[in-house]
Amino acid sequence: MTSRAAGASLPGLTGTPLDPDQEEARRLLQEELDSGDYRVEESWLVRLWRWFTDLLPDPASFGPLPGWSTWAILGVVGAAVVAGVLFVTRDRWRAARLSPTGPAGAVLDGMRRSAADYRSAAREAMDAGRLDDAVLEAYRAIAAGAIERTLLEDRPGRTAHEVALELGPTFVDSADALRRAGDVFDAVRYGDHRASTDQARAVLELEARLAQARPELGADRHPGLVVPS
Known part of the structure; x- marks a missing residue:
């Protein structure tokens, strides 16, 4: 018994005695x-x-x-x-804040007005401190102005995302600004986001810039296109 114990080994340790x-x-x-x-x-x-x-x-x-x-x-x-x-995690939180809580709807919903009317309403809302209304009216002025200039087809139900996507190639330098403005529009109109002063001002400035910008697509691709001189 004693000699067997002395010669036994630990599991996994071949040749190692049991009594080190x-x-x-x-x-x-x-x-x-x-x-x-x-x-x-x-x-x-x-x-x-x-x-x-x-x-x-x-x-x-x-x-x-x-x-x-x-x-x-x-x-x-x-x-x-x-x-x-x-x-x-700041970018993830920012994206969550600007995500609408429900499905996004049309930009030009309700009674249709001209781009000039939307623009005037946006400026009045900005002056009165109604930042949410300023964002909505200014982005509607962008969509309505593009339709009036035949840069967009007059298609009911077009969303803010679709406006930015379709106008991006026409105004390449403002494509990112259009996308950001569309995100803010959806977050305000169809979510719980409240627009900041900087966001409202950015959308108004974008609308004014696009109204005077020369489209980068040729007039032959847009019959009846009105290009500012």
Whole structure:
């Protein structure tokens, strides 16, 4: 019985005796743990925290510190981590804010008016501080003006996204601005978004710029096209 035990081996450790000394047992245990079977994958948050704390100086190098300093340091570190997370996710939150809560509908809904009427209503709303109305009326002026100039077909039910998509090739330099203005229109008209002063001003300025801009498509592709001189 004794000789068999002395000659036996640990599972997975061929030729290793069952009765190693303390130092040998510690070494064998460490090798087993390092083999990979017992490793736990840390979450990205834990790795981020470890990376950040490694950048901090050793508190012991500052000598004795008052008790409240620990909480102050933790507060600063926590604020830095929160700021980092907000910075990384800012684009996703912005897109969510500008996403309409329901399906987007037509830009020129209800009783149709001329581009000049929509433009005048947008300016009056802007002056009165009704920013949502200013955005809606200004974007409707863009759509109505494009129809009057035969840059767009007079098709009922055209959405803000479709207006931006169809006018983008005609006004290449303003294609991105058209897309952004269309997003704001949908978010205000069909979502819960409230327009800011900068957003309302941007749509009004875009409308004024497009009204005077020369289309980049030839008149032969748009019969009856009215090109400003």
